[in-house]
Each structure stands twice: as C-alpha cells, then as structure tokens.
Amino acid sequence: MQTQTDPRVLELSQAFALFNDTSRVLAESYQELERRAADLSRQLAAAHSARLRELAEKERLAERMQALMEALPGGVVVLDAERRVLETNATARALFGQPLLDQLWADVAGRAFGAMGDSGNLKLGDGREFSLSQQALVDGGTVLLLAEVTQARTLQAQLGHYQRLSALGEMSARLAHQLRTPLSAAMLYASRLAEGALAPETAARLGGRTIERLRHLDRLINDMLRYARAEHDDVGEYVRVSSLIQRALENVSPGSGAARVAVDDCSGNAELVGNAGLLVGALGNLIDNALRVSPHDAVVRLGAHRKGGDVVLAVADDGPGVPTALRERVFEPFFTTRSDGTGLGLAVVRSVVSAHGGNVVVAQTSDAGSVFEIRLPEARSATALPGGGSVRLHEALAMGVA
16 A cells, blocks of 8 residues: 655655755855955955055155155256245255255255356355256256366366476567568668768658557567467356447447448347456457458458357458368468468467357358358347347246246
8 A cells, every 4th residue: 555645744855855955055055155255365365465556666766766866966856837846955955054944945045045146057155156057857847967167177277287388388489470571571670770970761661660560569479369368257247239339339440341241140039158358359369361362442341140059250351262172271370371461360369259159150162252160159148039139047937937
C-alpha cells in the first residue's frame, strides 16, 4: 500500500529547496561583491599611494626650486598682475630690505635705486650696478631678475685700459715720426728766416709755410689728446640727441668748406648717456670731414633716428668716396689720404664712440660720396610714453613701467 505525501510537506520541502538555492546565489553574489570591493580597495589604495607619491614629488620639486631660487647670486622678485611683490629670494631681500611682500614694486625699487649707471643699469647708493630683466607669467604676473654687473663693468674697463695702453705704446713711435716731418720743415723755414737779408716776398712765403707746419703740429697734438681723453673723460650725463646735433653744427670749423649741411632729425626725445663734449667733438669731426671732401655747392646730409634700442647718426657727403678695401683702415690712427690730414680725426671718432658702447662704420660708399654711421645705445632711463614724451627713472618706477 503506497503512502501518500502530505501536500504541505511537499510544499515545505520545495520552499526549503528554493531557500537553499537563493541562499547559495546570495552567497555567491556576496562573494563576488567582496571580490569587487577588494579590487576597488586595492585600486583606490594604489591610486592614493600614487597621488601621495605625486604630491611628495611636487613638494620636493617645489622645495628644490625654492632652494635654487634662494641660492641664486642674483635677485629674484615675483610680482602679481598688479605689480605687487609675491615672492623674493635671499639676494633680493638683502638688496631691498624689509618690508617686501605685498609692496608695490615701484615703491620697493624707488627706495633702493637712486640713480642710473653710465650704461643705463640700475645703481644703488653704494655705487653697485645691476642689470634688470623681466619675464611675463601666464597668470599676468612678472618675474624680475637682478644681476650685479659692477665687477664685469670694472673688468671691462680694465681690459679696455690695457688695450689702449698697448695701442698708445705702438702709436708713440708713429707719432714721433708724424711730428718729425712738419717739425723739421718748420725748423728749416725758421732757420732761413733767421738768416735775414731775405726779400719781403720770400720772407712772407717762408713765414706762411712755417705757420702752416706749426698749425699742422698743433692739429696733431690736439687730435692725439682727444684720442687719449676718450678713455678718461667718463663723466656720465644725459645728452639729448637734438642738442648734440645743434652743438656739433655750431662747432664746425669755419674753413671746413663752402658746402652746407641739411639736417633730418627723427630722434624725437631720444637721449644718450655719456660725455657730451666728447660726443659733440666726434660728431663734429664727421661733419668737418664731410664738408672738406664735398664740392662747394654740395649738401652734406646729417640724419638721426632710433633703431632697435639705439640711436643712429648718419653723415652723408658728396666726396670721392671710400674704397671698400679702406673702410676699416680709415679709422686707424695716422692713416690718411689727404696731404693736410693728421690721420687721427676718424680714429678719435671711433675711440669716443667705442668708449660710449657704440660703433662707427662706413655704411655706404660710392664715387658720389660716402655715408658714415654712428650707432650708440639710447639711454634706458628715458622711458617712452604713449604721447611721445619721456620720464626719468623715479617717474617710471612710480608708474610701474620700470
């Protein structure tokens, strides 16, 4: 006889079986979740560790950069977009003192720098000179770099001094030769005059020749002195280019020739820093030479303009021109193609211009004349304004443009 299963028991068995299946599925799902959670934890830990390493590396880099900035021999000043001081290094703090942070750069620099050096560098009250360069930042700020150039300027001056001593040593022998010829001629004419019993016409002719030779000697000596002075007369002053041109024209020798000078001055308010007397003399020498070699009805052209931070002065004549092979030799001491020339005029010009950080060249030459060009650095203390004017150092600092 077959036993009939109670439906409730069967139903309960099925429920337990379903529960067991569900429990197994839940257990497997939980295990999967645990595995995934463990994976995520490992990934998060790895990412966190990498982030910590990255932050530590950035911190080390920042510390290294800070240490490097502190160790730099030059001054470093970081400004914000309003030109207020954000950061400085030890050199800058030693230069400017306190307070610095959050101060306007114009106020900080105005307290420290009282003048400009002869080369346009910033100058402290104790005489030390600094060059100033700046670099814009992407956030609108600026990094200022101040490098002391006092020693470099001193060494440069000493090198120039030794070079000039060497050149002057070589020139001494050449000068003795140059002096001997006119001196011997003057002595010969004077001895003839001393004999007496000469016809008045002969005496007048010999007297004229004697005076001519003595004047030649005088020019030689004066040119030699001007050549030597270029090293020692280092007084720095601001010279307006327009005033320099006017003074040079006023000093042109009356006997330089009958040609006239046409001036085209486009220099505006440009200024130079240097010895005004020497600069006037150098430009005057070029004008004198141009007038002497030009025909009587010619026009000597004198121009001035700004170019790349420099002032260019050009003197054009209508003379015979300078052969290409002689473009450099004409600036050598005692080199001349004129019988009445001393050979020192252009040497004086180059000596003066070089002493002021510039250069002079024969820029152009032909059978119809030559162009001599002087190029000198414009004074950096005169900061250009939109209206065409200029301001001095303290005014530029106050405006925040220096």
